[in-house]
Amino acid sequence: DVKVTQSSRYLVKRTGEKVFLECVQDMDHENMFWYRQDPGLGLRLIYFSYDVKMKEKGDIPEGYSVSREKKERFSLILESASTNQTSMYLCASSFPRGQETQYFGPGTRLLVL
């Protein structure tokens, strides 16, 4: 079974803190993705990576950065957390081919006070 794990299920941080969210997959997938999910807005793509050290902006990259030093690990970084970054963050991975599904982690619910 494919497994995508995220470092935390729940996280509470203060405004201005630097926040790291980590995602690990065990299927040797090339592609990895970070989404945020907000009520009424669905899932929106923040960043994705198609190879080690490669990254591409998604639809809402402002306020975020990412790091992919190893194939199995993809980190999302909030350089200076703000209250409007309170959200559910979901990581996913997949093979690069268009006919493949994405496999999702359980999500991290982040609250920024």
Place this chain on the structure above:
Amino acid sequence: KQEVTQIPAALSVPEGENLVLNCSFTDSAIYNLQWFRQDPGKGLTSLLLIQSSQREQTSGRLNASLDKSSGRSTLYIAASQPGDSATYLCAVTSGGYNKLIFGAGTRLAVHP
């Protein structure tokens, strides 16, 4: 820019009913369309994936159809059960890198 819309936003039905969830997308140039299920506070689970060359996919009590030319897909759930209660998300893959574009979801409640 591709946009995905799901109707209805929420649905409440008695156990045993057959039901249809709708999904529409604005750009027919897609690689595939997927339906996902999400339980409260959890990640997404892929239910069905329909390639752009296919018309439908079936898994157990679930059947998804795709009409690419009209930009529509439906998810049919037969004989609904309380365990089917969840949010159902539709997503299309278009452009490179297998990126998904999601609808906002339909929240389904099946009551005994």
